[in-house]
Amino acid sequence: MELRITSRRDKPSPQLKGMITKKLSKLERFSTKVTSCQAILDEQHFEKTVQITVHVLNRTVSAEGRGENTGKALDDALEKAERQLKRANKKVKNHKGLPKPVPETEEEEEAPEDML
Numbered sequence: 001m002e003l004r005i006t007s008r009r010d011k012p013s014p015q016l017k018g019m020i021t022k023k024l025s026k027l028e029r030f031s032t033k034v035t036s037c038q039a040i041l042d043e044q045h046f047e048k049t050v051q052i053t054v055h056v057l058n059r060t061v062s063a064e065g066r067g068e069n070t071g072k073a074l075d076d077a078l079e080k081a082e083r084q085l086k087r088a089n090k091k092v093k094n095h096k097g098l099p100k101p102v103p104e105t106e107e108e109e110e111a112p113e114d115m116l
Contacts, residue, residue, distance in 0.1 A: 001028060002036040009043045016070060023078055024052070030085040033057040039077075041070060048073045052081050061085055 005012060005020055012020075024037050033056050040051040047066055050073040054061040061084045065076030 001025070001034050004036070004038040005041070006038065007041040009041075012041060019071070020074060023074060027054060027078075027081060027085065030082055031056050031089050039074075050074045050077045052077045054081055054085065056085070056088070059088055061088065 003021055003024055005017055020039050024039060027037060028034050034054060035057065036055045038053045040053075042049040042051070046068065048068065048070045049064065049066050050070065051064045052062065061081055063077045063080035063084065065073040065078070065080065067073035067076055
């Protein structure tokens with residue numbers, strides 16, 4: 001899985017990059033078909049924002065988290081992305097539906113011919 005970390009205002013520290021990489025790599029638990037993942041860090045006044053975009057085969061999942069620090073914003077965005085990946089994975093698994101039950105055939109009783 002390809003990971004990209006981008007910051008809009010300032011350069012992220014190596015510790016922050018390591019933490020983000022570690023947490024984003026856990027998204028592979030929810031879907032084995034994750035091809036790439038991008039995290040965009042932003043800061044506006046006193047609020048931190050983290051946008052996560054996960055590319056899965058034939059699908060893109062994006063989530064945004066806000067918080068007073070980058071860790072809380074990252075956790076919020078990861079929770080949203082995990083929820084979306086779980087829902088998408090569940091839809092893929094159930095797209096064929098449940099198997100049809102085999103109808104039970106009752107043995108028909110033959111009517112006696114002398115009643116005619």
